[in-house]
Amino acid sequence: MLELNVRAEQFLASIRAEGERQCAEIREKTDAEVEAALSEAQKTEAARAESTVAFETARAKTQANRALSAARTEARGALAKRRAELADAVFAKAQQKLADFTRTDDYGPWLRASAAALAKRLGAGTVLYARSADLPLLTDLPAGCTVQADAANTLGGLRAENPSAALAADDTLAARLAAQRPWFLENAGLEIAL
Incomplete structure (x- = not known):
């Protein structure tokens, strides 16, 4: 009977070892699948983040260019107004000189x-x-x-x-x-x- 008990224990140890081996395989497969899914998710999120950064950068550049263009237009208008004021002042003096003439x-x-x-x-x-x-x-x-x-x-x-x-x-x-x-x-x- 002792031999039967030893055999039963060996059989149970063999079943336990097989179960542990299969559990280890399942864990490895699960870890590999989780790692692959995580890697894919990271790539997808990195691409999405890169796309968002590129979009926001382009939008910021466009807004900056618009603001710069508006500022230049405003500055040109102010310069044109000042130029006209200076020319008007010069021509008013010239007109007075002609009247004096x-x-x-x-x-x-x-x-x-x-x-x-x-x-x-x-x-x-x-x-x-x-x-x-x-x-x-x-x-x-x-x-x-x-x-x-x-x-x-x-x-x-x-x-x-x-x-x-x-x-x-x-x-x-x-x-x-x-x-x-x-x-x-x-x-x-x-x-x-x-």
């Missing part, structure tokens, strides 16, 4: 030279338009020219027309000043560059 002794000869040049350019039948205050200065007009008052001319100089030749010219001080504005803006060093 019309009160000097040099203005009459300049006005008569302008009348002669306009009459020569437009030909016989030229009508000169001048400020009412300038009419007494226009003596000795070229032959075939007449002069009329021009209420629109407030600064000085002359405007001329030759209706028969369908020609016109504007040599008023206001027109001369206005013609200088583009040149001034181009050459005054008041560029807008951001």
